[in-house]
Amino acid sequence: MEAITAIYTRQSTKDFIEGKQISSEDLSTILKCGMTAPVGMRRYDTLHLTVVQSKELLDEIMDISDMRTAERPHAPLYKAPTIILVSSRFEREDHIEYANVACVIENMTIAATALGLGSVYLWSVIRVLKNNPGLLQKFNLPEGFVPVSVLALGYPATPFTPKDGPRHEIEVNYIK
Numbered sequence: 001m002e003a004i005t006a007i008y009t010r011q012s013t014k015d016f017i018e019g020k021q022i023s024s025e026d027l028s029t030i031l032k033c034g035m036t037a038p039v040g041m042r043r044y045d046t047l048h049l050t051v052v053q054s055k056e057l058l059d060e061i062m063d064i065s066d067m068r069t070a071e072r073p074h075a076p077l078y079k080a081p082t083i084i085l086v087s088s089r090f091e092r093e094d095h096i097e098y099a100n101v102a103c104v105i106e107n108m109t110i111a112a113t114a115l116g117l118g119s120v121y122l123w124s125v126i127r128v129l130k131n132n133p134g135l136l137q138k139f140n141l142p143e144g145f146v147p148v149s150v151l152a153l154g155y156p157a158t159p160f161t162p163k164d165g166p167r168h169e170i171e172v173n174y175i176k
């Protein structure tokens, strides 16, 4: 898929096909696109990616989080078979690390879209990890790294069709 089309087409998947795993080739491409994101002062060493495909660990997150509601019975992971946790070492007072992580996640979500995969940026899961040290320990993060954001990946239950324009609007002012 062409880049602009992939950007217009990207949408959050909140219903993945249960048990349909993404291929290792697609996962590798998505990770490499994440690694290609812009990062302030080229501090790629302050970032870390953790791929989780263990059903046991994904089920544990679901059980501990207990965010299921009538409208979202499969929250917070929506049956995704793969999640990628992006962690960072925090070194700067201005917290540029959050912007770095968002760039990595966004690159990966566009790549997933271009590959025909569903994805969703998950902030809520971070609170679950931070509130449950025993669960976080299972992610084997390197010393000093803090979980910042999660990207869930899989096949969308309802496949999306390519879009040729934006689905949302943000107000713009021009100064000429």
Ligand SMILES: Cc1cc2nc3c(=O)[nH]c(=O)nc-3n(C[C@H](O)[C@H](O)[C@H](O)COP(=O)(O)O)c2cc1C
Pocket (backbone or CB within 6 Å): 010, 011, 012, 013, 014, 076, 120, 121, 122, 123, 124, 125, 167, 168
């Ligand atoms: C920083 C960030 C955090 C988000 N966290 C969550 C989340 O925890 N749970 C969730 O269901 N969706 C989450 N989303 C997805 C948004 O709900 C979604 O992007 C928004 O509703 C726009 O819809 P779209 O992505 O389909 O265009 C998050 C998105 C962003 C950018």
